[in-house]
Amino acid sequence: MSAVGTRPPATALRTTSGREAARWVAARCRELPWWTAATVTTTVAGAAFQVLPVLLLGRVVDGVVGGGDRSSLLAVGVLLVAAALLGAAATAASTWLIGRLGAELLATLREAAVRTVLGMPSARVEQVGRGDVLSRVGDDVAVLSRGIRTAVPTVFSAGVLVAIATIGMFGLDWRLGLAGAGALPAYALALRWYLPRSAPLYRRQRVAQADRAQALISGLDGIGTVRAYRLEGAFQEKVTEESWRVRTLGIEVFRLFGRFVGRENRAEFIGLVLIIGVGYVLLEAGAASLGEVSAAPLMFHRLFTPLGAIMFTFDEAQKSGASLTRLVGVLGERAEARLVGDAEPVGDGAPPPAVAVDAVTFRYPGAEEPVLREVSLAIPAGRSLALVGATGAGKSTLAALVAGIGTPQEGAVRIGTTDLAGVDGAGTRRLVGILTQETHVFSGTLAEDLRLAAPGATEAELEDALRTVGAEAWVRGLPQGLGTPVGEGGERLDGTLVARIALARLVLGRAPVVVLDESTAEAGSEGAAELERAVSAACAGRTVLFVAHRLTQAMAADRIAVLDCGRVVEEGTHEELVALGGRYARLWRAWRESS
Template identity: 40%
Template sequence: MIGVAPPDYDPAAPESATTLPVGSPVTVRAYVRELIRRHRRAFGVLMAVNAVAVTASMVGPYLLGTVIQDLAVGADDIPLGRTVAVFAVALAVQTFFVRLVRLRGAMLGEQMLADLREDFLVRSVGLPPGVLERAGTGDLLSRITTDIDRLANAMREAVPQLSIGVVWAALLLGALGVTAPPLALAVLVALPVLLIGCRWYYRRAPSAYRSEAAGYAAVAAALAETVDAGRTVEAHGLGARRIALSEQRVREWTAWERYTLWLRTILFPTVNVSNVLVLGSVLILGGVFVLQDWITVGQLTTGALLAQMLFEPVGMILRWYDELQVAQVSLARLVGVREIEPDAGEQALTPDGRDVRADRVRFGYHEGADVLHQVSLDVAPGTRLALVGPSGAGKSTLGRLLAGVYGPRTGEVTLGGAELSRMPAERVRSHVALVNQEHHVFVGSLRDNLLLARTNADDGELWGALRAVGADNWAASLSEGLDSEVGSGGQQVTPAQAQQIALARLVLADPHTLVLDEATSLLDPRAARHLERSLAQVLEGRTVVAIAHRLHTAHDADVIAVVEEGRITELGSHDALVGSDGAYAALWRSWHS
């Protein structure tokens, strides 16, 4: 049976469904070593406490072997009272230290898990925005939920328990070698069976678990994308196609789930057979050794009990090592973000000015399919530029390049002469801010949501930012003002109010260049126009690139760029473009018709 896949094993299941990297074994080992170094003292204490508990557990077999040996030789004075007292003390010591082992192990696991979560969050937040956008919702969601959940069990239990099991087995083997050296050799009879079974299993398990995790990420991606685009799916009648895709992803994922379960059905019986072989070889060979007077009956008794005690730590090692196979895949997916390194030239680039320039830019999301074609554009400091054009023309893509979210395939986008794509994300965000249609209200107070943009802002500045975007009236009506809880579980805010909170953060962040990608799309036209005028007063003197289908935004702009099929076909002021009777003039007439 070994080596034959089950009939329903599906080799077409995806091994990868993500654009974020999965950490290499070198990266994973380096991170594990780093975690151990951080907590080496806690590891040392855990091992010491465990050694005391294991040593105490071996007192009982030793005492029983001594009593049996005394009976075998016909001793008249057997100190049963003292033996019982010593056993009781050893049992009390074992009980106390086993409890301490569990407590120390749980504490160590929680500390490592907290470090892992913090490291992943810090590293993810520091990733370039373009990398996160390309990764997609499903992959990010599966990493921060499923992978963290799988690692939680490993960090809390698998790592401490595996360490405990190794120390436990080593001490028992050592005690067996000291008590009855010939019996220690008998244990080796089961070793080939255990090694062959484990080698077979662990050669297949890691790749299977990786495919299982990638399959789940594909399921999450398909479901998340369908839910997020629910209205579009319904409008275009794509429901059946999306359901079929989701069912296919679920079938592929469950095929790998069944395969990994099948692997365990081979491993567990192998472990049971090895346990039987250990005890059987100790008893049979031990009996021969007793008959040959190589060991005593007491040594055989103690050795048999110690051999039987080996079952638990060996089973613990294999069980938790198997758990670590799953955890290793999740850990590799989490630490994979550590392999995304900035360009070597990033640190040397500092903008010398505020002018934004795109020079013969080509860009595409997929190889061989450019969205932008030879786009060149100069945006002088303080200019309000409007990007208009039909849907799918490339307006938002061009805006993201100007905001430094993406880097061009050819050509360059510069800020003050420095290439945006080669600058660290933190430096780009200090100069340029992108605000799009997607806004998030974090769980917490309204004050905390605003302080994300500038942590040292006082209440006057917070209210000023809310006033600038027309949100001060509804914010003042909240029961506790700035201290009111908003978001999930708190005061529910409308999509328009969430958009105003995001724009208030923008006012507080105070960048000199803004890219607004339909940032007022969730407001009604009158409110949007009022908000844009308020923003225009607050953002006077700043460079603004506004992307919108509402042409009143273009009417107020200094310069209008008409984007069609990935090219800028017209460039000029509102009056000049209307007078030229081109594409913009047609859009303007259509807007007012």
């Protein structure tokens, strides 16, 4: 029986509009005025120097036709070389500045998004699913980072170049400028057709990728139960279904972009034909010089490169835009945090409180059927209760409610005389400690990792907690003892050691009530018995609720409750339930036969 259990239906984190995301970017740019000004200045200068050679080329043509002297042509040639060199330098500086400014904005956004996620109510994280959360602070950050390095500098620089080149065409002759502008309606129609279709499609693609991640995570989290109940096929089918959805959307994106490219090519053809035609008429009428008429098609053709760059990086830019709206949307989740009353304090040395679950009914948002139906349970002070049942019975949901993660629609969960519905997150953490199979060791020293649960703990208290969970000998063997780095880049730890460190944090937290949601399920079978002894030591003197993965865990509890389809169908001691011959007895027989 696993924490794969009953998962809430997907209710994604907030996604903002493109306009709101643009306002966020503009506000951050105003906080970096010098970087922003330098970026815009170098980009405009680079575009101007790239257009200048075309204008000078027209002067060369007119000089040759008019019989100009060699010195003037030589001066124009020097200006051409200087413009090319200055343009290259300004463009390089612009690309570097755009990347640096983008990196600053991304770092600010990533930090704000991660801080918001860490500060979100646990119930909200459970509601949306970790796939959506991880895809935003992981995949979306990666997509946006790649876009800032490639697509954003290209699109911004090319857009400025298009504007400068258009102004240059009007500078040659306003009639030639109008002829080139005749292509703009075709460009505008292409964008008007593409943008409303592409932005939602990219967002759907990102959501599909998040759903695929959630399907993978849920299967891996409960791999033991998946194998025990022969659910491999069902989980594989779910992952395959989500993967095909991502693939189908990817093909749809590619097809849409291909049609957009065709429309852009038609716009270029229209503009070039108009400029050549109008230039011929003006030249025949003597209303324009050969240099102006020659430079105009070259100037318009100069637009092909930046427009093509925009076109071919627009795919990446759209992905970056979709990721930006999702990341900025996360920041809006901050207002949803609920702050209510505090918990009744429990002093050191005081007896642990009892736990009462009174007629609790719980339904996830958007679900038609409740996960729990009128569940009532009582755990006397200092005693333990184990929850068992098949996958989807509601065990993990009930454990989460007792830990203060979520609020039932009907009924109440009380710790002593305190109703958890009226307690904020900090108050709940003082009353209830929760440990799941999703244990994690953070990067840093072992002492720093343990002090996450008790920032003011002394080394003696840390050692005492480690001794309680049977990790004292292991710590003595570490090269730097409590100062040894663990986590990423540190000491390699197996599942049993990770669980012991998590249990030591539980000891240091001193919460009088403990919820264990299959906290030892990932330990190897050889260390399972020792780890269960460590769990018993860590929970001594506390009121404990177990979600039991192995029935040996349930057997060690004072009482056992069997859940089925969100209801308590049996309750009693191990011996009473085996003698009853009901659901628990059948589970026990199956467990013994498979052991």
